[in-house]
Amino acid sequence: MTLLLAIETSCDETSIAIVRNGTGSRPTEVLSNVVSSQIELHAEFGGVVPEVASRAHLEMLEPVLAQALAEANVTPDDIDAVAATHGPGLIGALLIGVSAAKALALAWGVPYVGVNHMEGHLFAPFLEAPDLEPPLVVLLVSGGHTMIVHLKAFGDYKILGSTIDDAAGEAFDKVARYLGLGYPGGPLVDKLARDGDRDAIRFPRGLMDEGLDFSFSGMKTAVINYVRKNRDAENADLCAGFQEAVVDVLVTKTMRAAEQVGANGVCLGGGVAANSRLRERFAEEAAKRNLTCLVPDRAFCTDNAAMIASAAHWRLQNDGPMPLDDGAIPNLKLV
Secondary structure, three states: OOOEEEEEEOOOOEEEEEEOOOOOOOOEEEEEEEEEEEEEHHHOOOOOOHHHHHHHHHHHHHHHHHHHHHOOOOOOHHHHEEEEEEEOOOHHHHHHHHHHHHHHHHHOOOOOOEEEEEHHHOOHHHHHOOOOOOOEEEEEOOOOEEEEEEEEOOEEEEEEEEOOOOOOOHHHHHHHHHHHOOHHHHHHHHHOOOOOOOOOOOOOOOOOOOOOEOOOOOHHHHHHHHHHHHHOOHHHHHHHHHHHHHHEEEEHHHHHHHHHHOOOOEEEEHHHOHHHHHHHHHHHHHHHHHOOOOOOOOHHOOOHHHHHHHHHHHHHHHOOOOOOOOOOOOOOOOO
């Protein structure tokens, strides 16, 4: 059995998890998954400030590490390997986590593994459903990425579609900012949309009938133009209509992709996978098609170190440890 400690600092969450075993091993057990959010720090700026994020990671790493070890009821002597997200992400934030992980690996005399953040999201569903088997189609949707991935086998991926402009989470944030809702925009739009009529305002569905790529910039602009012409429009209806348009495109294209490649099932991943309407529609449409569907717990949708540990376990088994001169790669690609 392998006890792996993983660090995630790609953006604005400082997370450390300790996981026993991982994908490909039975059973997988998350012993701890501590996440320290920086939302309040960045709220006054209306978005993530890289320098602020890096400093916060430095301040929080030690207490988060102590909490993760305590919750898992283990000591450094029990750890068999250390992993960290080495990209993509904010370079300063990544370097904090990578440097800490390599230092721990060196001090504890254990292997180090660098993990692709997006691959971590791909492995997140297997923390809850270890018997889930590829091939699968995974919708990865966050503030920085929106893509449909064909997970043919562990380590074998093909991007079937991606955004040509804004990511879905970015579009949510921009609409929220324009409406004066605050930061982070996605959860605020989701909350307000529950009190709105999703059929009151029908916004366009970008590229709905054109392949598997996404475009959310025009959908965001449609909201802005509507508000300029209809100053008395209710924010709840605006949020409900916009959210429905985004979700409609995301779900429709994912199901289309699953049909095209003959996938066994579909999964959600990424921060926007915490959106209540997306989770509802995703499960409904998968059920209509008799597809196996996994909508992860919200704790495994947002950035967290448990998903990094799951991917790292597989990488360690199949590729072996990485050298300690391995760096951080802010623009690291999935494939």
